[in-house]
Amino acid sequence: MxxxxxxxxxxxxxxxxxxxxxxxxxxxxxxxxxxxxxxxxxxxxxxxxxxxxxxxxxxxxxxxxxxxxxxxxxxxxxxxxxxxxxxxxxxxxxxxxxxxxxxxxxxxxxxxxxxxxxxxxxxxxxxxxxxxxxxxSKPALGKSDEISDMDADIIRSALEKGYNAFSIAVKVVENCMLKGARAYLVVNKLEAQGDILQTNPGVEDLEEGNFDRVFKMIFLTKETKENVREMIENVSEVEEVSIDEITEEALPDHYIMTEDAEVAEDGNNANKNSKEILDQKKNQNLRSEEKATTIPTATQSIRVDLSRLDNFMNLVSELVIYRTRLEELSSKQKSTEIDEPLEQVARITSDLQDLVLKIRMQPVNVVFNRFPRMIRDLSQELNKEIDLIIKGEETELDRTVVSELGEPLVHLMRNAADHGIESIAERVAKGKEPKGTIRLEAYQEGNKVVIKVSDDGKGLNPETIRESAVKKGIPAEDLDKNELIQLIFNQGFSTNQEVTNISGRGVGMDVVRQKISSLGGSIEVMSEVDKGTQFVIKLPLTLSIIQALMVHVGTETFALPLGIIEKVVNAKPGDIKESHNEEVYVYREKVIPVVRVNEKLGIESREENQHIILVMIGGKHYGLLVDDLIGQQEIVIKKLSGSLGNMKEYLGATILGNGDITLILDVGNLCSGKGENFE
The missing domain is CATH 1.20.120.160 (HPT domain)
Structure with missing residues (x-):
């Protein structure tokens, strides 16, 4: 085995x-x-x-x-x-x-x-x-397999291009228990070095081991006869191999597969061309007369273990860190001799960084391809007619982001089918088409990827949300329409009156927002009654190397992901006010809850030259109060382990150019629970 x-x-x-x-x-x-x-x-x-x-x-x-x-x-x-x-x-x-x-x-x-x-x-x-x-369907008994005109033309073209053509007969040992497995191993080894044009018995019998002891193939390769024999004989339980070369002279009158005198005929001649194998092996081999003019060469892609890819990323990340360190030392030493080679190192490092990021990229269809089946099953379960339209599935994201994206998208899609799309009778009564539509779209926007989930269903009713909020003790009388809609992201908030096995248990949307925030992204919702609802998710292209704003909190230095920052303002005396027992900052007539980062982290603040960093999390604005700004910098995210890994305030850590280790703040968790009394 x-x-x-x-x-x-x-x-x-x-x-x-x-x-x-x-x-x-x-x-x-x-x-x-x-x-x-x-x-x-x-x-x-x-x-x-x-x-x-x-x-x-x-x-x-x-x-x-x-x-x-x-x-x-x-x-x-x-x-x-x-x-x-x-x-x-x-x-x-x-x-x-x-x-x-x-x-x-x-x-x-x-x-x-x-x-x-x-x-x-x-x-x-x-x-x-x-x-x-x-x-x-049982194969007819026969003594030999005749090559078709098409296959003969393929062999001629291959011979002209320097390929060898062999008729091969393989005999397995008498008591072989896994004849199909041995045949599979032989086929796999040969296909790595050429193309199998025909098999006897046919594909199905060969795979299932439905032959006596012998199976035959016609094989096109640039390998020598001796190398081909060695490859086959290295497979366990192969007793004997016979290889005959197919020459140009033998083809005009339709070459017949020869039978070695010492290798017995197995009697299961299926007379099936192994283009079935070629179809099933990802188009690696020749399948048609047109292919005869372009004999395929070795594969141009390989499978790489993910751990090796992560190691590659880590090594490039180290290069980025030490490149920054060298640039800082060069600036301090004011050495002109090192400038030119350092510029070359910086260029090569940047190219390597771009390359590894591209290698890590993965199309979102890895996640999207599960939804057509899911919506089909949900439409039957809910007795609704739903059409799913997917666009932009070729859009690429870092594989780390893609792997975490499935859970929130599944919840949004199930909600769209269950809560969003009305029943057929409801839609007809509203003058809509009986069949509802859910759209899933992805596209790149700068250094972010935007994913939209929308439906043409009943939409979110702000007044229903207001009533539900009041019942739960959430002040909602003064909230406008958009502010009311954002309440669906509050923990345990639901307006659904009926609990189903699909949704409606009062959990989910808060988890969706937390997951998107943990990925360094944001989610917004827009809705019109009886027109539909749209969720807009914005995610960074990668979570490995990001642009960050470096800040001081007390005497400590921290990094904030730049992607969620909208504006930075100086905090003047009187700017921060009290409202609903919380500190707020009024910006463009909008009340924004303030988060004192030093209090969240248990650090003493200097309380001088403070700044308010306005961020957008889950469609809400928050103001992070920090002591000072250092500047923008490209940083490498390193995962935290041990007890630090359990601290929700931090996304990870990074190493600065001077060798210092700096923690990266998880803004979503820092802002969690803030502003629920008034937004």
Missing amino acids: DDIQKYRDLFFEETDEYLQSLNDNLLQLEKDTDSPGIIDEIFRSAHTLKGMAATMGYTTMAELTHSMENVLELFRSGKVKVTSNTVTVIFKCLDKLSEIVEDLRSEHYPDYDIKSLLYELDALADPKMAAKDEVD
């Missing part, structure tokens, strides 16, 4: 991709049931998933995907009609497969009961017709 273990991580990565592809394509198929291309793609994904599971020895997955494949084949042949109900059954199977994969990933191996799913799949198909299809 050692050889199989090597491919465990690869199995999980590819399985995740195939499951996501199946989800996406099933959603598309439900909308366009007459598209044979989508059905073919779904069938190929399920078929590949089945083969991978069988190869790894995951029998429950293989059994379930095999039954799915039978139904999908009936979809493809038109013998079973694609409906919302049939698609729902397939979705149930995908959910179970995802559950199994997560258990396998965590090395948890429970016994699964999939009888009900298998029964539902069987109920979709006519058993007699399914049995007949199974018989018809």
Whole structure:
């Protein structure tokens, strides 16, 4: 099993991709049931998933995907009609497969009961017709595989470009228990060095080990015959290998796969071209006559362990720190000789910094791609018609931000479907289209990414919010419409009268704001009654290297993320007033709660030359009172560990150019609980 273990991580990565592809394509198929291309793609994904599971020895997955494949084949042949109900059954199977994969990933191996799913799949198909299809799909017996005209042209083109073409026969040992696994390992090794054009037996039988002891391939590569033989013989339980070179002279009359005299014919000639394999291996190989003119070379991308990427980021961060240190020392020493090489070091460091940040970037579709399926299921559960429109899914964010973005977006999307979009009857009564619309949009704006979640539903009623606030003891009589709407971010605040399994438990929006704030971002909400609601989230591109405002609080130095700062004003005597037992600052006729940072951190203030830093958190303004300003600086965020890591007042720490360690303030937590009496 050692050889199989090597491919465990690869199995999980590819399985995740195939499951996501199946989800996406099933959603598309439900909308366009007459598209044979989508059905073919779904069938190929399920078929590949089945083969991978069988190869790894995951029998429950293989059994379930095999039954799915039978139904999908009936979809493809038109013998079973694609409906919302049939698609729902397939979705149930995908959910179970995802559950199994997560258990396998965590090395948890429970016994699964999939009888009900298998029964539902069987109920979709006519058993007699399914049995007949199974018989018809059995490969015909034959002695050799003839290369098609298309494949012959591909081989000719490959030979012209300096490739070698080999007819290969592989015999496994007599008592081999995992013939499919051995075939899979051979195929994987060869595909890393070239292209497999044809297999005998066919794809399905090869993956499932449905052959006696011998399987054959036609292989295009620039490797020598000896190297190819060595690669195959290094796979466990391979008894014998026969390799014949295919020459140009053999092709005009259709080259026949030769059979080595010492390697017995297995009798399972499927006469299937392995373009099915090529389709299922991410288009690595030649699939058509057009591809004959462009033989693919080695892959241009690699998978990198995330810990290595983090180490790379940490090393670049250290370079940024010491570059700043060198620049400070050079300025103090006033040495002109070091200026030119230091400028080069600064340029290279900046280029490295840009490069590592780009490498860390990840498209938001990693999060967005879960929502089409989620909205589809919610619309059925709520008996509503909902159309989801997604734009800008290619927009990129730091992978750290992307990984934390899922939870708040899921809550916003579920709220939009449950509270936002009305029932069909309500929408018709209001003169709206029966089908509601939820929009999810992302785009880059300067050094930030903006994500908008909007719906065309009932909207937020300010008066309903006011009534709910008064009942909870929150002074709301003097609040305007926008101020009332912002109250939904208060802890435990909800206007929903009915608790459902989707939302309405009085929790959630405060958690959304806290999560967005912890990512250095902000969230605002705009709403019109009977027109809809829009949430606007703004996030920094990266959380690793940021621009910060350095400040003094007492004798200590702290850093504030620049992205949330709107303005800095001098605090003159009398500027800070008392209101509702809290200190406030009036700015442009707006009452802003003031947070004395020294009191929050337990530091004695100098109370001279103080400044108020106006920040925007969750659609609210706050004023942070600090003793002095130092200036703007690019800083590297370092995570805090131990007891410091549990202190909510700090996002992390950074090392300044002089070597001092400075803490970075978590503004969202510092402002938490402030201003709830009047905003």
